[in-house]
Amino acid sequence: MEKKSVISIKKSSFTFMAESNLTLLDAALKxxxxxxxxCKSGACGSCIAYLIEGNIKSEAAETTTISNTILLCQSYAASKKIVLEYPIDKLNMIKMHSKSKKVINSKDFLLQVVGNKSVTPLIKELSFFVPPKLNLKFIAGAHMEIYTNSNDISKKYSIVNSPGKLNNLKKNILKFLITKNDRKGISQFIHNEVKVGDILRLKGPFLSFQYSTNNNKPILGIAGGSGLSPILSITRDMLHKNIDLSIMLFLSVRNREEILEMDTLHKLKEEYKSFTFKIALTREKPIQNSQFLFGRVNSSLQKIFKDLSTHQILIAGSDKFVETSYEHVIKLKANKNNIFYEKFTRN
Ligand code: FES
Structure with a gap:
C-alpha cells in the first residue's frame, strides 16, 4: 500500500491526502x-507554491533555487505532514474555483490579432480582441501561452493588461510585449509573419508570478526589457486597489530607443502620487543631470536605495537579469521572503 501524507494549505481550510506515487498537484485535484x-510537465511554472513545512521529492531539476518555491506537478510527498502557502489573491482564486467545482484548467482560446506593431527596434506589441462572451479572467502578473499557426511551438508571455473588478479583462483587448531573438521560434514567427486579422491559438491564463498583496510594504518593481509586462500589470492593479501604496518601477533597457510604455508610466505618475519610476540605460554614455540612470541594475539601484529591508521586491526579465537583480537587492538588505520574481527563457 502506498504511504499517505497530509497536505494542508496555510490560511485556508484546504487539506488533502497524497499517496507517495501521486504528485502533490494530482493529489489535490483528485x-x-x-x-x-x-502543462503538468514542469515547463510553465503555473503550479508554483511555497513549501512552508515538510519535505518533498522532486522531479524538477531546479525547484528551490532562490526561494522556497516548488512545482507541485513535479513534487511528491516525502514527509507525513506538508504545509504549502499561496499569496492571498491566488488563494482567493483557488477558493473561488474549488467552491464552484470548476477546474482551473487552462483554456484554449482562438483569438484574432488586432495589432502587431513595433514599439522598439526589438519589441512588438501584439494585441488580440477577446469577445466578452469568452469571459477571460486573470490575475495581475499572469501569462498565456501563444502558439504558432502550426500549433507545434508555444511560448509563455506575460499579459501587459491589468484585470478589472472580478478579474475580468477591461476593454476586451489583451496585450503582450514580444522580444525578437535570433533563434527560430515563436518570437520570430510573431515578428516576421503574424498580421492583423490572423487568428492564433492561446492557452491560459496561468498564474505563475507569485507576490503578496496582503501587506502595505512599499514596492520596488524591477523590470528588464519586456519583463515590464507583469510588473506593469501588477503595479496598476495594486495602485487601483490601494492608491496610497508606495510603488517604484525600475526599468532597465540598453538605450533610449528601447524604452517601453513611457506614456503609461507618465500617466501613472500623474494619476498616483505614490507612484514613481526610474529608467536605467545600460549602454549609453552617462550625461550629467539626466532624467535617466546609467549602468546596469547593480550600479543603478544603489544610486536610489541604500536599504531595501522594508520593501516587497518584484523582479521580471531574462534569467540573468533576474539573478543579478536578486543578488543585488539582497546586498541592499532586502528580505528573501519579500522577493518575488518571474524569469523569461529564450525561444
Ligand atoms: S510547471 Fe507545473 S503545471 Fe506547468
Whole structure:
C-alpha cells in the first residue's frame, strides 16, 4: 500500500491526502481542490507554491533555487505532514474555483490579432480582441501561452493588461510585449509573419508570478526589457486597489530607443502620487543631470536605495537579469521572503 501524507494549505481550510506515487498537484485535484496548474510537465511554472513545512521529492531539476518555491506537478510527498502557502489573491482564486467545482484548467482560446506593431527596434506589441462572451479572467502578473499557426511551438508571455473588478479583462483587448531573438521560434514567427486579422491559438491564463498583496510594504518593481509586462500589470492593479501604496518601477533597457510604455508610466505618475519610476540605460554614455540612470541594475539601484529591508521586491526579465537583480537587492538588505520574481527563457 502506498504511504499517505497530509497536505494542508496555510490560511485556508484546504487539506488533502497524497499517496507517495501521486504528485502533490494530482493529489489535490483528485480531491477537487483546484490548485493552479497548466502543462503538468514542469515547463510553465503555473503550479508554483511555497513549501512552508515538510519535505518533498522532486522531479524538477531546479525547484528551490532562490526561494522556497516548488512545482507541485513535479513534487511528491516525502514527509507525513506538508504545509504549502499561496499569496492571498491566488488563494482567493483557488477558493473561488474549488467552491464552484470548476477546474482551473487552462483554456484554449482562438483569438484574432488586432495589432502587431513595433514599439522598439526589438519589441512588438501584439494585441488580440477577446469577445466578452469568452469571459477571460486573470490575475495581475499572469501569462498565456501563444502558439504558432502550426500549433507545434508555444511560448509563455506575460499579459501587459491589468484585470478589472472580478478579474475580468477591461476593454476586451489583451496585450503582450514580444522580444525578437535570433533563434527560430515563436518570437520570430510573431515578428516576421503574424498580421492583423490572423487568428492564433492561446492557452491560459496561468498564474505563475507569485507576490503578496496582503501587506502595505512599499514596492520596488524591477523590470528588464519586456519583463515590464507583469510588473506593469501588477503595479496598476495594486495602485487601483490601494492608491496610497508606495510603488517604484525600475526599468532597465540598453538605450533610449528601447524604452517601453513611457506614456503609461507618465500617466501613472500623474494619476498616483505614490507612484514613481526610474529608467536605467545600460549602454549609453552617462550625461550629467539626466532624467535617466546609467549602468546596469547593480550600479543603478544603489544610486536610489541604500536599504531595501522594508520593501516587497518584484523582479521580471531574462534569467540573468533576474539573478543579478536578486543578488543585488539582497546586498541592499532586502528580505528573501519579500522577493518575488518571474524569469523569461529564450525561444
Ligand atoms: S503545471 Fe507545473 S510547471 Fe506547468
Amino acid at each position: 480531491e477537487n481542490i483546484n490548485l493552479p496548474h497548466g
